[in-house]
Amino acid sequence: MRTNNKSISIVLILIFLISGATKAQQKQTDAERLAWWHEAKFGMFIHWGVYSMYGGVYKGYQQARGDAAWIENRCKIPVAEYRENAKQFNPVNYNPDAWAKMAKDAGMKYLIITAKHHDGFALFDSKASDWNVVDATIYGKDLLKPLAEACKKYGIKLGFYYSQAVDWTNPGASAARRLMKEGWPNPDSTKIDTYTKEHDGHWDPIQLTSTFDQYIDQVAVPQVKELLTNYGEVSVLWWDYATQMKTVEGSEKLKKLLDIQPNIITNDRLHPDFPGDTRTPEQAIPDRDAVEGQTWETCMTMSSSWGYKKNDSGWKSSEILIRNLVKIAARGGNYLLNIGPKPDGTFPEESIQRLKEIGQWMNVNGEAIYGTQASPLNILPWGECTKKETKDNTILYLSVFDWPKDGKLKINGLRNKIVSARLLANGVKLKISSAQNDLIINVPETAPDQIASVIKLEVKGRVEKINTSSPKKKMQSGALD
Ligand code: GLC
Numbered sequence: 001m002r003t004n005n006k007s008i009s010i011v012l013i014l015i016f017l018i019s020g021a022t023k024a025q026q027k028q029t030d031a032e033r034l035a036w037w038h039e040a041k042f043g044m045f046i047h048w049g050v051y052s053m054y055g056g057v058y059k060g061y062q063q064a065r066g067d068a069a070w071i072e073n074r075c076k077i078p079v080a081e082y083r084e085n086a087k088q089f090n091p092v093n094y095n096p097d098a099w100a101k102m103a104k105d106a107g108m109k110y111l112i113i114t115a116k117h118h119d120g121f122a123l124f125d126s127k128a129s130d131w132n133v134v135d136a137t138i139y140g141k142d143l144l145k146p147l148a149e150a151c152k153k154y155g156i157k158l159g160f161y162y163s164q165a166v167d168w169t170n171p172g173a174s175a176a177r178r179l180m181k182e183g184w185p186n187p188d189s190t191k192i193d194t195y196t197k198e199h200d201g202h203w204d205p206i207q208l209t210s211t212f213d214q215y216i217d218q219v220a221v222p223q224v225k226e227l228l229t230n231y232g233e234v235s236v237l238w239w240d241y242a243t244q245m246k247t248v249e250g251s252e253k254l255k256k257l258l259d260i261q262p263n264i265i266t267n268d269r270l271h272p273d274f275p276g277d278t279r280t281p282e283q284a285i286p287d288r289d290a291v292e293g294q295t296w297e298t299c300m301t302m303s304s305s306w307g308y309k310k311n312d313s314g315w316k317s318s319e320i321l322i323r324n325l326v327k328i329a330a331r332g333g334n335y336l337l338n339i340g341p342k343p344d345g346t347f348p349e350e351s352i353q354r355l356k357e358i359g360q361w362m363n364v365n366g367e368a369i370y371g372t373q374a375s376p377l378n379i380l381p382w383g384e385c386t387k388k389e390t391k392d393n394t395i396l397y398l399s400v401f402d403w404p405k406d407g408k409l410k411i412n413g414l415r416n417k418i419v420s421a422r423l424l425a426n427g428v429k430l431k432i433s434s435a436q437n438d439l440i441i442n443v444p445e446t447a448p449d450q451i452a453s454v455i456k457l458e459v460k461g462r463v464e465k466i467n468t469s470s471p472k473k474k475m476q477s478g479a480l481d
Helices: 002-025 030-040 068-074 079-086 096-105 144-154 189-198 212-229 248-260 318-330 349-368
Strands: 042-046 110-116 157-162 236-239 297-301 334-339 383-389 393-400 408-412 418-423 431-435 438-442 453-460
Touching: 030 334, 042 157, 096 110, 096 144, 096 349, 110 144, 110 212, 110 236, 144 157, 157 212, 212 236, 212 248, 297 318, 318 334, 318 349, 318 383, 349 393, 349 453, 393 408, 418 431
Parallel strands: 042 110, 042 334, 110 157, 157 236, 297 334
Antiparallel strands: 383 393, 393 453, 408 438, 418 453, 431 438
């Protein structure tokens, strides 16, 4: 009897252990897989590479149009010359620990870096192409390994951007044709434009020495495999430029590699036929109705360029960036905010300053962002709203941009019984009254925060959608340029 009991318990323990182990490796459901991402709301995008050395300037000319990360194409830099220059890439001040800490202190929960952007330069040690930081530069060290460690240390999820279709240096890939006049006043512009027209956007014969299939098989597939194998947990694979992806077969091969990281999240930029998990409106906050019920992330620059640009004058204020984050959360999306590090490995001062200011706001008001859902209230003249549901109640976080001069914050049409209203910053209780169809929250004379003051309003039950009459517009997803 005794031995029997013992063997039964051993068997039970074994079953428990085995089922636990298989559970850990099991593929999660889509909802489970995306749960952290929805909770996170806010991530850091990083565009960094050889283009950062140019800072948008070639032969003394400011690149005439488009992103500084596009300089190889827009200025039609010969591949050998671009590679020669890359030898001097030497980010001696690169401090991935400081990067991850800045992301964390800003309230960001994930970080996505250009493991390989359109210039094809791999920021990692790659066996598939010597056009990588270890083999092609004086610096000679993998940049992603220490970043992966730093992200882990600070609890930041790591994702890789990978330009799978466009590559201007590894031969065979797509080029995405641009005209010479978008670069610098090259005396040979007419000739070059004719050449790119006849060669599918390529400007250097060396780009034509492989086929697209060869490029996919020999560079893209093995590199994505390296990225998904050598850096521990990879939470996001951020493809880019679906419309430049020439074959379905190529995208199928890349898609299959995602099984290496079964719980990875991917975007909709692998191929037009592959929706992925997340839609990717770029540089814009989509219309409320266009994104209802969808999984989406607005990626946006802090300045006027993804890649580092010298003398960049297009910096958005912290006020705009914070309000963007609130607006995006209020429509149920995520905000992926970009930094273009300098060639020495440091973030531009302007970015550091903005990250700090966003962090200060998030420190006080993060509760109104993380884990929230889209607003049930649509037209709010004074700001935005996010929502959390508890078992019996609903919490509405009212982010007020325009503080009412008369001390009365009005919400039209909200009929739920009010549980409480408090300033999120200091817990001060606010009095509620009503007039006609308006609920009135009586607020102090001055706004607690000049950018966005949050009122935490708890009401009984669920809140029905109110004032949802804005026009239907389709969301623009994918590359703009
Ligand atoms: C655009 C740009 C590309 C950038 C991307 C980020 O597609 O072409 O350079 O990386 O946006 O969303």
